Amino acid sequence: xxxxxxxxxxxELETPIVVASSGLxxxxxxxxxxxxxxxxxxxVKSYAEEEVMRSSPTPRYRILRRRLGGEGSVTFISYEQAxxxxxxxxxxxxxxxxxxxxxxxxPSILCVTDEGWVKAAQLLEEAGADALEINTSCPxxxxxxxxxxxxxxxxxxxxxxxEAVSLPIVVKVSSMLTSPIGxxxxxxxxxxxxxxxxxxxxxLDVNVHTEEIEMPGGYTGHGGPWAIQYPxxxxxxxYPEVKLDIAASGGVSCWEDVVRYILVGATVVQVCxxxxxxxxxxxxxxxxxxxRHMEEKGYARPEDFRGKxxxxxxxxxxxxxxxxxxxxxxxxxTAPCKFACPVKVPVQAFIHYLSKGEFAKALEMIRSVDPFQxxxxxxxxxxxxxxxxxxxxxxxxxxxxxxxxxxxxxxRNLPQEVPGPLPRRGRRWPWLGPAPQGSQWLTTxxxxxxxxxxxxxxxxxxx
Ligand SMILES: Cc1cc2nc3c(=O)[nH]c(=O)nc-3n(C[C@H](O)[C@H](O)[C@H](O)COP(=O)(O)O)c2cc1C
Numbered sequence: 243x244x245x246x247x248x249x250x251x252x253x254e255l256e257t258p259i260v261v262a263s264s265g266l267x268x269x270x271x272x273x274x275x276x277x278x279x280x281x282x283x284x285x286v287k288s289y290a291e292e293e294v295m296r297s298s299p300t301p302r303y304r305i306l307r308r309r310l311g312g313e314g315s316v317t318f319i320s321y322e323q324a325x326x327x328x329x330x331x332x333x334x335x336x337x338x339x340x341x342x343x344x345x346x347x348x349p350s351i352l353c354v355t356d357e358g359w360v361k362a363a364q365l366l367e368e369a370g371a372d373a374l375e376i377n378t379s380c381p382x383x384x385x386x387x388x389x390x391x392x393x394x395x396x397x398x399x400x401x402x403x404x405e406a407v408s409l410p411i412v413v414k415v416s417s418m419l420t421s422p423i424g425x426x427x428x429x430x431x432x433x434x435x436x437x438x439x440x441x442x443x444x445x446l447d448v449n450v451h452t453e454e455i456e457m458p459g460g461y462t463g464h465g466g467p468w469a470i471q472y473p474x475x476x477x478x479x480x481y482p483e484v485k486l487d488i489a490a491s492g493g494v495s496c497w498e499d500v501v502r503y504i505l506v507g508a509t510v511v512q513v514c515x516x517x518x519x520x521x522x523x524x525x526x527x528x529x530x531x532x533x534r535h536m537e538e539k540g541y542a543r544p545e546d547f548r549g550k551x552x553x554x555x556x557x558x559x560x561x562x563x564x565x566x567x568x569x570x571x572x573x574x575x576t577a578p579c580k581f582a583c584p585v586k587v588p589v590q591a592f593i594h595y596l597s598k599g600e601f602a603k604a605l606e607m608i609r610s611v612d613p614f615q616x617x618x619x620x621x622x623x624x625x626x627x628x629x630x631x632x633x634x635x636x637x638x639x640x641x642x643x644x645x646x647x648x649x650x651x652x653x654r655n656l657p658q659e660v661p662g663p664l665p666r667r668g669r670r671w672p673w674l675g676p677a678p679q680g681s682q683w684l685t686t687x688x689x690x691x692x693x694x695x696x697x698x699x700x701x702x703x704x705x
Contacts, residue, residue, distance in 0.1 A: 266514065289329055414438040416439075436488065489511070
């Protein structure tokens with residue numbers, strides 16, 4: 243059985259999975275859930291010095307759905323949330339967690355004054371925190387570090403806290419605020435033990451009906467599946483440059499994402515949105531998936547594959563940008579159901595005719611493209627139904643059953659086509675020679691676009 247224990251900023255974690263968000267970790271009971279489901283640490287998000295950073299007039303988080311053609315919908319979460327506790331209460335929660343739990347507890351702080359940073363750091367050290375995260379990345383962080391000298395302000399603050407406390411320090415860094423590689427190298431020089439790499443995209447939503455901005459009063463951020471790409475890239479570039487530990491944050495939505503982050507150099511992987519979506523049990527899914535994967539690959543510890551793919555990433559000038567293949571893009575706008583169909587049955591068109599009672603026309607639509615009409619109407623695994631947008635509201639339309647209905651209607655009500663004589667067209671298929679005299683069509687069509695080898699034997703029968 244692989245051993246998931248991971249050394250992170252000098253601490254021994256039972257697994258490399260770290261739960262990180264205010265809503266998921268702010269109380270001892272929530273931290274206990276993280277521990278029970280197999281997390282190695284919690285980052286208690288984030289104590290904010292100013293009241294204005296904690297309270298927002300708009301919703302705390304929000305799920306946005308966007309549809310990408312036939313690819314289904316994608317979601318992400320925007321948020322505006324820091325801990326609701328003041329520093330004394332926040333530190334008390336940390337102290338209680340340390341007394342009652344074995345999971346590593348890493349408070350996260352976000353202040354606006356030098357005194358605030360130092361006081362919070364010292365109180366949390368006294369409370370027994372295992373390490374301290376300095377939040378320079380979250381939307382609230384952008385308030386703290388607004389202005390032109392973002393990087394200098396970060397370095398000054400980190401230096402101040404480094405001198406004030408001796409517990410391990412992690413700095414949360416975002417590529418939106420700074421250029422991460424330079425910042426990470428400098429904070430390592432100042433003496434911190436780890437960095438959390440996250441892409442803080444300040445999100446926005448616009449209501450097209452009211453033409454109002456959603457969440458107008460809130461700084462919104464970005465989590466969920468979309469958020470993985472940039473941290474993945476940044477970590478792969480930071481990892482070879484520094485010795486400190488890297489926590490990845492953003493977009494973990496399956497165990498493969500955990501493996502992905504470790505392969506580019508992350509020591510631990512933080513998860514937030516996916517737990518909001520799936521519950522604390524999701525931590526276990528990540529842990530089991532990672533374990534199974536390591537077993538299959540023969541890895542004993544996570545460090546056996548940490549950073550393994552970094553050497554395979556090509557630099558900008560090594561990439562061959564010439565086209566090696568032509569993309570096949572259908573120029574017509576395609577409905578998701580039709581896009582998903584292997585033979586591109588115009589689903590909307592045939593259902594349109596069907597709904598008007600024009601069954602013959604509906605049948606014609608299907609027959610115009612579908613060489614396997616009866617098969618597709620009976621045994622097809624109907625990917626069209628998975629793609630059906632009606633499914634977003636309640637149930638997808640029963641496309642396959644409707645198609646079968648039309649075909650059976652046709653079999654009962656329309657005269658069946660009797661093969662006629664094969665038209666003389668000379669040497670249409672030169673490799674077959676001319677069609678023999680008196681031979682007959684076996685089917686009313688060959689489709690021109692699939693007139694390939696496998697249709698040949700069925701095209702005519704010798705008379
Ligand atoms: C509701 C919510 C609250 C969050 N609160 C904080 C916070 O207080 N401090 C912080 O640094 N990050 C905070 N985050 C950001 C997450 O820690 C994480 O970096 C981000 O959501 C991307 O990861 P994910 O895709 O796993 O959610 C919060 C995220 C959410 C969704």
